[in-house]
Structure formats: structure tokens, C-alpha cells
Amino acid sequence: MWTVEATDICQRFNRRLIFEKVSFTVSSGHSLVISGPNGSGKTTLVKIICQLLRPTAGRLLIKGDDKIVTPHEIYPYLGLVGPYLQLYTSLTAFENYSFFSRIRGCTLDIPEFKSLMERWGLKNREFDEVRTFSSGMMQRLKYVMAIMHKPEILLVDEPTANLDEDGSEIVYELMESQKKDKVLILATNEPEELKFGDEKIILNS
Amino acid sequence: MKKLSLIHSAYIVFLKDLHVEFRSRYAVNAIFLFAITTLTAISFSMGPIRLRSEILAPLLWIILFFSSMSGLAHIFVREEEQQTADTLRLLTSPNVVFLGKWFFNMVLLFSLEILIVPVFLAMMGAVVGSPGPFIVVIFIGSLGLASVATLIAAIISQASAKGALFAVLAFPISLPVLISGIHGTQLSMNGGTFSEGMPDLQVLFSFSIVILTLSLLLFEFIWRK
Numbered sequence: 253m254w255t256v257e258a259t260d261i262c263q264r265f266n267r268r269l270i271f272e273k274v275s276f277t278v279s280s281g282h283s284l285v286i287s288g289p290n291g292s293g294k295t296t297l298v299k300i301i302c303q304l305l306r307p308t309a310g311r312l313l314i315k316g317d318d319k320i321v322t323p324h325e326i327y328p329y330l331g332l333v334g335p336y337l338q339l340y341t342s343l344t345a346f347e348n349y350s351f352f353s354r355i356r357g358c359t360l361d362i363p364e365f366k367s368l369m370e371r372w373g374l375k376n377r378e379f380d381e382v383r384t385f386s387s388g389m390m391q392r393l394k395y396v397m398a399i400m401h402k403p404e405i406l407l408v409d410e411p412t413a414n415l416d417e418d419g420s421e422i423v424y425e426l427m428e429s430q431k432k433d434k435v436l437i438l439a440t441n442e443p444e445e446l447k448f449g450d451e452k453i454i455l456n457s
Numbered sequence: 458m459k460k461l462s463l464i465h466s467a468y469i470v471f472l473k474d475l476h477v478e479f480r481s482r483y484a485v486n487a488i489f490l491f492a493i494t495t496l497t498a499i500s501f502s503m504g505p506i507r508l509r510s511e512i513l514a515p516l517l518w519i520i521l522f523f524s525s526m527s528g529l530a531h532i533f534v535r536e537e538e539q540q541t542a543d544t545l546r547l548l549t550s551p552n553v554v555f556l557g558k559w560f561f562n563m564v565l566l567f568s569l570e571i572l573i574v575p576v577f578l579a580m581m582g583a584v585v586g587s588p589g590p591f592i593v594v595i596f597i598g599s600l601g602l603a604s605v606a607t608l609i610a611a612i613i614s615q616a617s618a619k620g621a622l623f624a625v626l627a628f629p630i631s632l633p634v635l636i637s638g639i640h641g642t643q644l645s646m647n648g649g650t651f652s653e654g655m656p657d658l659q660v661l662f663s664f665s666i667v668i669l670t671l672s673l674l675l676f677e678f679i680w681r682k
Contacts, residue, residue: 327547327548341539342480355553
């Protein structure tokens with residue numbers, strides 16, 4: 253059982269207050285949706301949750317089986333897809349996959365890679381440099397990299413950005429399956445995506 | 458999922474950087490072109506004049522220092538410019554990233570030296586009296602230079618005007634390497650033994666260890682926003 257617990261999180265950039273006193277708890281089998289107008293701090297909150305950013309104030313605790321998981325231990329359990337997270341475009345999809353799986357301590361499973369690529373509609377592009385991918389294909393590949401290690405906590409910022417209808421459908425299936433027994437946190441304003449959240453945080457600008 | 462050791466993870470980061478560099482060849486081209494250009498300029502301006510070791514040693518270190526400054530920063534700047542730094546932050550710990558990149562810069566600097574030092578000696582008509590101490594001084598000096606360059610690269614990658622800042626920040630911190638490196642090189646060119654060059658070697662080695670230790674302690678604060 254995994255839990256993400258935020259208590260009175262506050263974020264300022266210089267003197268500008270982005271948000272304050274944001275608290276929530278989300279556990280395995282549940283999901284949280286973060287919404288709010290542009291500039292309200294959705295992405296900032298996502299970055300704080302996955303420890304890319306330190307909050308100005310407040311406490312964020314991630315627990316796995318009731319044990320606190322430190323920032324140094326979290327890497328294999330986290331998956332993030334967001335517009336600001338880029339892949340290595342001079343490497344091929346397979347080289348990216350190989351790097352991501354090895355650094356996470358997973359064994360390089362080529363049949364699994366091929367099946368993931370096929371599922372995400374990227375069949376036959378495995379050995380192409382990522383810079384030759386369209387923005388939609390890049391977004392699909394980001395999902396492949398984020399879920400390859402079956403993360404306990406999946407964070408998705410703008411889940412269907414750049415995706416066509418088929419791509420969005422695969423994302424919805426993924427989010428549905430993730431929230432069954434793991435933690436799903438998504439940041440979105442799309443009405444059809446808000447329903448994936450069991451709990452909702454609305455940030456105000 | 459198995460837990461990887463620090464060294465193993467750093468090696469994976471190093472291999473990734475080597476792979477990316479192999480595709481773009483940015484840092485390799487910058488360093489080697491700078492070194493070759495400087496070497497050619499010095500060689501032409503000197504003509505047939507035979508320089509003494511007091512001049513040759515500083516010239517060699519100036520070439521090595523500025524060549525490394527022209528390319529070693531790229532290891533972190535590339536991650537920030539291509540927005541892959543956050544990806545890396547999500548994948549592994551700061552010390553793994555630092556060690557992987559430090560190792561990459563070391564390999565790059567050693568490759569430069571393997572090519573440039575013999576060419577420099579040949580073009581300048583220099584004779585090395587004690588090749589053993591000479592190689593050790595260059596090797597340990599590069600260790601320090603790569604350590605400084607990697608740490609400063611991490612700092613300046615977050616700033617604008619990266620190119621100008623790099624050399625300016627790296628120069629004062631690299632001074633102990635340059636002073637001892639130049640003195641040790643000069644001594645070995647004149648036929649000095651290991652025991653005569655020991656004070657320089659000790660400074661170079663201690664400095665490298667101090668910078669590496671400090672980097673590992675401080676890097677997390679630089680790397681995490």
C-alpha cells in the first residue's frame with residue numbers, strides 16, 4: 253500500500269504566492285486530479301509531488317507499506333509524463349528504453365519493449381531516432397518510458413496533450429488500470445479527464 | 458528491480474552520455490578543434506625557435522585548460538538546453554549523475570591529451586627528460602581539471618551567459634592545478650625524478666580528492682531546484 257501525503261504545501265516564486273495550504277492524501281487504489289486555471293500552479297504541484305521542486309513550506313511524505321520513502325529511494329517507484337519532461341532525442345526509442353530500464357535497475361526486456369511500443373502505436377519505430385518523431389508520437393513514447401517499470405505512483409500532467417483520439421483512448425485505459433491498485437495523480441482541465449479523479453484539488457490563480 | 462551500486466549507476470549515466478556525444482560530437486569537436494587551432498597558432502608564431510621548458514610547460518597547460526573549458530561544460534549544459542535534466546533528476550540520485558558526468562569529462566580530457574600532448578611535443582621539438590613523472594603529472598592534473606570543470610559546469614548550466622561564466626569561474630578554482638601542473642611538467646621535462654616532483658604530485662592529488670569530495674557533498678544542492 254502506497255500513500256502520498258501532503259500537508260499545508262505552500263509555494264512562492266520570489267514574492268509571488270502560487271498556492272498555499274494545499275493538503276491531500278492519496279493511497280493505492282485511488283486517484284487525485286489537480287485542476288485550476290492557467291498559472292494556478294498545477295505543474296508546480298506535480299513537480300513538488302515528484303520531488304523535482306522543494307516546496308517553500310509544508311511537508312510531503314511518500315510511504316510504501318507504511319515506511320517513509322526518502323527522495324533517494326523513490327526513483328524506481330515513480331512515473332511522470334509531462335510536457336516539460338523530455339526524452340533524449342538524439343537516441344533511438346530503444347536506446348532511451350534501454351537507458352531508462354538499466355538506470356532503474358530493471359532487466360532489459362526486449363519482448364516487453366516491443367509489446368509496449370505496439371500497444372502505444374509505435375510499432376516499427378523502435379530503432380528510429382526520437383528527433384524524427386512527431387509531437388504526438390513523442391507523447392506516446394513518454395508514456396512507454398513512464399510505465400515500463402510499472403510504477404506505484406503515476407503522475408500525469410496534461411495527459412492527452414498532443415494526442416489524437418486513439419492515443420487519448422490508450423491513455424484513458426492506462427489511467428483506469430493504474431487507479432485500480434496503484435496511485436494516480438493527474439493535472440488537467442479537460443472535462444472528460446476530471447472524472448478519473450476520486451478526489452479533486454482546485455487551485456486558484 | 459534490483460538496487461544498483463553508485464558506481465554501476467554512474468557507469469550507466471556515463472554510457473548514455475557517451476552515446477549522446479557519439480551522435481552529436483559537440484564537445485569532442487569543440488575541444489579538439491580548439492586544441493588543434495591553438496597548437497597550430499603557437500607553432501607558427503614560434504617558427505624554428507626552440508623554447509625552454511619554462512615556456513613549454515605553461516603553454517601546454519594553457520592549451521589543455523582552455524581546450525577543456527571549451528567543451529567540458531557541455532555535459533550539463535546539454536541536459537538543461539534539451540530539457541532532459543528533469544528527466545535525469547527523476548531517474549537517479551544526484552551523486553550518480555555527478556559521478557557519471559565526471560567520468561565522462563575525464564575520458565574526454567584523457568582522449569584530448571593522448572592526441573594533443575605528443576603532437577605538442579613534436580611540433581615544439583621538446584624533449585621530455587623524465588617521461589614517467591611527466592605522464593603522471595599530466596594524468597593527475599587532468600583529474601583535478603575534470604573535477605573542477607564538472608562542478609562548475611553543473612553550476613553554470615542553470616545560468617544564462619554560460620560560456621563566459623564557465624572559464625571565469627573555473628579559472629580561480631583551477632589555479633592550484635595549473636600552478637602545480639606547470640611546475641611538475643617543467644621539472645619532468647628537465648629530467649626531474651619522482652621524488653623531486655613529489656610536492657607537486659601531492660598538491661595535484663590532494664586537490665583532486667578535495668574537489669571531488671566537495672562536489673559529492675554539494676552537488677545535490679546545485680542539482681535540485
